[in-house]
Amino acid sequence: MTQRIRVFATCDIGDALNILRQKGYDLEVYPQPEAPPKALIVEKVKSGVQGLITTLRDSIDAEVFAAGKGTLRVVSQLAVGFDNINRADANKYKIPFTNTADVLTEATAEFAFFLMGALARKLWPAEHLTRDNQWGYWHPFLPFLGDEVTGKTVAVIGTGRIGLAMIKKCAGFDMDILCYDPAYENREYIQAIQETMDLRFERGISRDKTMIRYTTLDDCLKSADFISLHVPLQRPGEGSNPTYHLINESTLRSMKPTAMLINTSRGPVVDETALARALRENWIAGAALDVYENEPLPADSPLRDPGLADRCRLLPHFASAGRITRLSSDPEKGMAGRCVQGLIDVIEGNYGGDITKMPYVVNKEAFAK
DSSP, rough: OOOEEEEEEESSSSSGHHHHHHHHHEEEEEOOSSOHHHHHHHHHHTTSEEEEEEOOOOSSSSHHHTTTTOOOOOOEEEESTTBBOOOHHHHHHOEEEEOOTTTTTTHHHHHHHHHHOOOOOHHHHHHHHHTTTTTOOOOSSSSSSOOOOOTTTEEEEOOSHHHHHHHHHHTTTTTTEEEEOOSSSOOHOOOHHHHHHHHHHTSSSSSOOOOOOOOHHHHHHHHOOOEOOOOOOOOSSSSSSSOTTTBHHHHHHHHHHHHEEEEEGGGGBHHHHHHHHHHHTTSSEEEEEESSSSSOTTTGGGOGGGGGTEEEEEEOOTOOOOHHHHHSSTTTTOOOHHHHHHHHHHHTTTGGGGGGOOOOOOOOOGGOO
């Protein structure tokens, strides 16, 4: 009798797991909503599982890979990012890991756009005014006004898939768009957006002529009304374009006092202590964050200061949390489906068993011949 493939999932990722069950895999799912202790992950890997399904909450490093030496064949991550997986350790132990890039592009971009609008139009303090029964009169500008998004200038920092999707949405709101990417400039896409902008103006769809262009980070920060972050996390020494604390005291001070910051990329891209000070001392007008240096956001975080609540939106790493995006079993639509398919590709030797040809494997360099 052929031995069944054993898989341990560190959390329930929905109906997509039934694909593995239907294939006869021996699947064990950690039942609690919180992340399992690392010691438990090591224990499960040491017991001989061939597949490991993980999330950003799980620390996957040499300890885990060593525990699975000779048995662990793949780590399949339910996320685009893989900061929690030590790539060098994975390569050393020759274990491929996969991610779920692309399927959450539009969901994350629209969430960043919604955060920008909610922050600018002061939806949170306005709703509290109503719910707390403090709305006793109507006045054209008291007790406060929000800011329009339409016609403003947005800086998109990082023009990978999500950054480009954000650009597409901002163009629809007749915004001027400044772009910065330290690694690659997609000038063909930007030119296509400019042509679309020009056509909208020529046909009378847009009242004012708008523009998009690549520029420097300094120009983006000094000129934009909104700064939206879409860069990967690279710590010093990890690459030629580190982004760790890209937003810090110096860069925050260079922004306009009316500027607002949106971060749906990675928490450590922003120095949170500096950001809290910038908000407290009014260097900038507001911030909306969905990711943090430490998650969940610690109880003593300076960002939790009640004095900042009217201009600092805090969300629980929620940008990709659309029903289809998170849970669809279709690998072309959902993170769960892509996560499972990435695992199956490796376990069942799809693509002729050539790991370098498997679309969802990240560390292909470890298997290049």
